[in-house]
Amino acid sequence: MEHTDINKSIDAFKSSLDKSKKIVGFTGAGISTESGIPDYRSKGGIWDKFQPVYFEEFVSDEKKRLLYWQRKQELWKDLSAASPNTGHMFLKRLYDEGKLAGLITQNIDGLHEKSGLAKELIVNLHGTNLEVACIDCGFTVPSEEVFEGLDLEDGVPVCRECGGLMKPATISFGQQLRSADLDRANDLARSCDMMIVVGSTLVVQPASSFPSIAKENGALLAIITLSETPLDCSADFVFHLKVEEFLRLL
Ligand SMILES: [Zn+2]
Known part of the structure; x- marks a missing residue:
């Protein structure tokens, strides 16, 4: 033009x-x-490099669940620093x-x-990475509360209300x-x-x-x-x- x-x-x-x-x-x-937030879908983006973890796998497979949280922990470092x-x-x-x-x-x-x-x-x-929600009862906490001092060697976060699985409140692959x-x-x-x-x-x-x-x-x-x-x-x-x-x- x-x-x-x-x-x-x-x-x-x-x-x-x-x-x-x-x-x-x-x-x-x-x-x-x-x-400084990468375009995940672009070539070289996270989803190009890694096999995504589907929602079904998050629910049923302990290893995939840990992998999912490890990636989210990495991502959180970028997200919490971004303006x-x-x-x-x-x-x-x-x-x-x-x-x-x-x-x-x-x-x-x-x-x-x-x-x-x-x-x-x-x-x-x-969805959003600002919050982490229980996939069973919907109990929600701000992400910084969860990621601060999170040590995944102790296991992935569980809901303090119902003991259900907590997951960052984003829509995963395979989730509507x-x-x-x-x-x-x-x-x-x-x-x-x-x-x-x-x-x-x-x-x-x-x-x-x-x-x-x-x-x-x-x-x-x-x-x-x-x-x-x-x-x-x-x-x-x-x-x-x-x-x-x-x-x-x-
Ligand atoms: Zn719950």
């Missing part, structure tokens, strides 16, 4: 942003890479201006919570997305007047259906993602830029 073209698109985006009253953000791994970046703060600013109706994310890093967005506005489609979260995301997509996709390639279903639903229900759709997406042709604004680059132009 020519330089003047992109400036024109940025201006048009700005004026739509000003007019919008109910914006919903939709974020994927690309928004967090600047915070929100300009991309997260852009959405936080919309929230401060009273324009953000909700935020749907595919990420499990908790950086939107850390940016100061109200927890009840966030739909964590794939929570229907309450899907319903909330669906409602947000249907009721917003603008959806802004940041850092998602929109290829993972059903998460990626929400931008389509928003568009079909009359919302403007903006996509800010480095690579092409299947929805580029139907979007009102498409910026194939890194988030921070886009925000510099804005």
Whole structure:
């Protein structure tokens, strides 16, 4: 795209942003890479290198359960040290201006919570690493309580309420997305007047259906993602830029 073209698109985006009253953000791994969180699905990412532990294996196989916790313990070191970046703060600013109706994310890093967005506005489609929950009774504790001083040689954490298995509150392979979260995301997509996709390639279903639903229900759709997406042709604004680059132009 020519330089003047992109400036024109940025201006048009700005004026739509000003007019919008109910914006919903939709974020994927690309928004967090600047915070040092790797894109797990990309080549060389964790899921490329390691065989995933399926939920069924977590429940039935002690060795797999330990392996799962060892990986989560490694990951927690990165996650607890990570801070929100300009991309997260852009959405936080919309929230401060009273324009953000909700935020749907595919990420499990908790950086939107850390940016100061109200927890009840966030739909964590794939769960969150900020909490650890009992898979039997649902008893939940903040992750730092569990990981602080965790020694897996003593065994994996169990629920202090019912003795059941504790697991970071993310959706594992072989585990269904929570229907309450899907319903909330669906409602947000249907009721917003603008959806802004940041850092998602929109290829993972059903998460990626929400931008389509928003568009079909009359919302403007903006996509800010480095690579092409299947929805580029139907979007009102498409910026194939890194988030921070886009925000510099804005
Ligand atoms: Zn329990």
